[in-house]
Amino acid sequence: MASDSSTSETPIPLPPDPSSPQHSLDPYANPLYLHAADSSSISLVTDKLVDESNYNFWATSMVQILTAKNKFGFIYGTIPQPAEIHTDYGAWIRCNAIVGTWINNSVSTDVKTMIMYIENAHLKWTTLETQFKQKNASKIFHIEQQIESLQQGSLDLNTFFTKLNSLWEELKMHDPIPVCICGHCTCDSKARLMDYCDKKNVVRFLMKLTEFFHPARRQILMIDPLPSIRKVYGMVAQEEHQRIALPSIPDSVAFQASAKSRSFSPKPRPFCTHCGIQGHTVSRCYKIHGYPPSTRPPLSNKPDILPRPRFAYPENTQNTVNMVGSDSDISASSQLIPADKSAQSTLEQA
Incomplete structure (x- = not known):
């Protein structure tokens, strides 16, 4: 009976031998190791957990930091609590308390009141996961909706690509790319599927750019095969820097500018x-x-200030305006006199 009970118990990981070369090079290889800098007053993340809106971002950051410290087993429950008589019981209690304190320091005040009195770090983590983690189907729908509605618009290229890439990474976490798990695949299906998804992201990225990058987009689409999304972003960013440094003036604008410059200097x-x-x-x-x-000479539309005299012009009076010496000028001046006489007769009848 004693042998059966001993075999049914969960095996407890033993710390490595301190004299081993691996332990001397990497002390964090032992999950029960605590460095002097592993204080209970530090906060592992800058953005604290508030609600379900930032849970995924917060949980990803916490897992990465705890993995670097080799303490992720305490939140996943893979490092169970040893018996009180075990030599590692005290070290496990200290590490569990430190990890639980780190979780408390990384959440908001309202969330802390919900997990403050839970001693086990794994139970703290599962409580937060149950409370704030959204269902995959609804979260995937929300992320896909954000990706479809996101356009560059007035955003600069760096800000736009950062937002779009963060949505892609979040979608990959909730809806991972399926890979072969048989262990006997020889066609390298995982790499081919990753390359296929990367090409789809390249097309999506180019479609969401403004018309300002139309020349660069046309050149990239002519490349066969399409480069990766990182290289495409670098090519588009280079095009943006060149346009800012060397702005080009269209021919129509230059023609209009030259026409305006000529119009300001009339002959x-x-x-x-x-x-x-x-x-x-x-x-x-x-x-x-x-x-x-x-x-005929133009008649003035303005009325005369003084009425014309009723008597005719003297015969010796000459028109000073039409005093010319040529015969043609004399004939022209003689034709003007009847016009004046007709005007005089009109005034006399009035």
Whole structure:
């Protein structure tokens, strides 16, 4: 009976021999080892557990740090409590208390009141997991919804890629990629499946970029096979840095700028010093040389300040405007006199 009871008990891991070379090189190889820096007052993570919204991020950070200290067995229950008569009982109690204190220091005040009086570190961890860990189906749906709705928009490239990559990693934790577990696979299906998922992420990343990166996106899609997501991000970031350092001006913008510069320097129009009107010079002024036979001089629309005299112009009075020496000018001036006489007769009838 004694032999049966001894075989049914859970085996307790014994600490390695202190004289062994492995123990002298890595003291943390023994999970019951506590360093002088492993104080109960430290907090392992900067972002404390608040509720189910940040549980996954908090739990991942805690597991990584406890794995580095070789204390993850206390939260998973793989290092059971030894009997009181065992030589490692005191070391296990101390390590369990330290891990439980680290958990208390890493949660908010409201959450701490729920696990404060639980002594076993494994029971503390399972209580928090049951309370705050969301179901995989609902969490996967929420993460996929965030990925689909995320666009670069006004975000810079670094911020956008960081958000998108964090969602991919969180989705991978809740919905891991299936791999072969038979142990006899020779086709390297795991590497091929990882490469397939990475290419899908490359296409998703390029689709969510703005039109600013259209030239870089076109060049990347022409590469066969597609590079990894890390290399694609590096190529797009390099394109962004080149555009910022060497901004290019489109041809249409340059043409408009040159047209505007030419419009601000118009060609000067001719000016007549005799009549003060632009469009002709003194050598072509009609008021000096007379109007052509097919045209008539413009009549002023403004009424005269003083009425015209009722008597006719004296015969010896000459038009000073049309005083020219040529025969053509004399004929032009003679044609203007009837117009004046007709205007005078109109005024007399009025």
